[in-house]
Amino acid sequence: MWWESCEKIHCGFWVNLENNRAAQSTLTLPTQWGIILTAFLALFIRLAGSYLWGIICFVIHQSNASSENQDDTYHQIQVALRNTDTEASLGWKLFRVGAVHQGSRINAFGRTSWLIVLAMVHAAGIGTLGGLSSRFIAGSDAVLAVKGTCGWMGEVAESPTEQLSDELKDPKNFATFSGLVVMARYGYRRSASYARSCYAQTSDNSSNACQIYTQPTLPYNVSLSEPCPFNEKVCNGTAMTADMDGLRSDADLGINTLPESAVTLRQTWTCVPVDAQPYATQWGDADELHMNISTDGRWNEGVPRDEERICYKVGTDETEQTPFLFCLTKNALKYGDSAYDIKSATSFVNYNGSYAPIFNPVPELDIQDADVTLMGLVSRITYPEAIQDPWFTATNYSNRTNNAYDANGWIATHPRSFLGCRQRYQLCTVDRSYCSPYTGIYGIPHENDDLKDLNPTQRAVFQLMWKMIWFTQLNFQLIFIGRENLIANDYLWDGGTQFGLSAALPSNHWQAEVSNFFNVSLATLQRAAPAFAQPPRFDVGNPTADQDNNILRYIQEPQEAEMRRLCDSIKMRSKAHTSFSVLGLFLLIGIGLLIMLVNTILPPLAAYWQRRTGLGAYKRLEWVESGAFQLQRMAAEGRGVGPWRGKEDDVPTLGGSRGERFNLTGMSLSAQGGEAGAHGGYHAVSHGEEVEMGVLREETKDSVASTSKRGLLER
Structure with missing residues (x-):
């Protein structure tokens, strides 16, 4: 249609x-x-x-x-x-x-x-x-999105006395949380695809695929020689910082408000390869490592106690009361089902919930005013040459490699290699009359009581922006699409572990991975506002008698009037539409x-x-008489056809009874056949005569010549 x-x-x-x-x-x-x-x-x-x-x-x-x-x-x-x-x-x-x-x-x-x-x-x-x-x-x-089932996916209420695993035993909570997780993973996969298409150095962000958000990409600055954000002794080289400052909620993210109601965002990630080997245990079973709980801090849940493993004591997991983190068994290292594997732990500022384990890093990795994410990478790949990249390091040569061709090559230096990132955020009103602390995501005040100094629209935009950056957390990205989103996958011989081989990686490859993580977070941020107004629609589960199986049934619509107004205030871009300035x-x-x-x-x-x-009368007369119809009239009068009415009008009419006919061309031809004289066939009006419809009437020559002009000039 x-x-x-x-x-x-x-x-x-x-x-x-x-x-x-x-x-x-x-x-x-x-x-x-x-x-x-x-x-x-x-x-x-x-x-x-x-x-x-x-x-x-x-x-x-x-x-x-x-x-x-x-x-x-x-x-x-x-x-x-x-x-x-x-x-x-x-x-x-x-x-x-x-x-x-x-x-x-x-x-x-x-x-x-x-x-x-x-x-x-x-x-x-x-x-x-x-x-x-x-x-x-x-x-x-630029276009305005039509409000759909506006809102965010419902969340399982966090209990101060129960862990999330206990809350999910309730079928209703499990279904709600399942919808939230599926929607989040769907969004991250879409954002990762957008980041690869539009943010990568080799991409063309002018293509139609990159013309769906208010801005094709969000600008940020990168510094590749930053000081270590942690204690110097744990850093393996210089750090890299990606800093996005001054991002506006209206011009950059499409929240359609007056400029004075806009909110700006600063997001800064500083990442560096971490030398966690001094914190590693020896290979051994649970008893040899003196692990007093069988669940092994969720890092090897269900693994028999007699299976050899290695763990990294880089902090404590208060959820499970254990310092044994990032554990990896020998069997998992050798026979894992993926080329790469990533485990992560994040220390949040002021976080007391149960959606993520409460990770307390060792003092060398602890930062009080920022979120800290530690990523442990497992590589099961054989490379044709030594890899000097500090995160993907592979300097062990082996002729007993686990690959399809039994090819000799270079394998990972350590069971796990680590990368640490410090993350800070700040939200400000556009006039900077109010700014949140420059800190971790949960350190930013975002409840109504915390934002009393803002007007209702500013408060709604501020809270919407906080929720949007909440979705962009590196922690979530690693959970939902961590290993599948690695740039290193592009170097693999195949899509899995069938070959177990890869081309060599550059010595600074970890920087490409960090850039990709940051790009995905920005693409997720761009997608958040349209997804708020129009959550994606797809079916999960089976329909029942009282509800369908659409995932939108888990959407919780906003209750505040200003937040509901924002549902109708989300801008996008569309090549299928054209917007005109009224x-x-x-x-x-x-x-x-x-x-x-x-x-x-x-x-x-x-x-x-x-x-x-009385000025310019001749100009008026010349304009009238040089008109095509008046020139025709004068030509007819020259052949004795007349009289005419409307000599001052654009179109004159022939006087006399209606229906009279004449033929100017015929007169010209007749004149050419007779004595045309000096006038080339025109009939000259003789002195004392006037031709009126072919009838001569006595009149002076001067009166004939002056009739037209006198009437026009004197009126």
């Missing part, structure tokens, strides 16, 4: 608050209707241009008009100006005038060339304006109509002023 593309995009008038007040009103149409409107406007501009050309010709004609005797070139130019509708027609007529007089004593081309150039310039200008009209009125491809439309049409009105009333107004003042 012609309007079906308006199900998710608002078609019609809306207000884009990002623009200046004069240009805020916007009209969005499906592209096919936008093309029709653009074509109409181009034709309208061409029509208005023809009326403007008529005004120009009138002004030039009146400026040239003179009561003095003039040569034939003058009169031909005046007739051309009076009876030409288009620039091309005038140019051609004047060129012919110049060509006819070429070589004579009259410099006709010198008198007509500037008019020809003017006609060409006007035609080119109007043509260009018509062709570019869409640029003047089409503001952008101001541009009205100005273009208004100016065009004004030109048409001026063209219509200018000659009568000039004639009225000339009659009232």
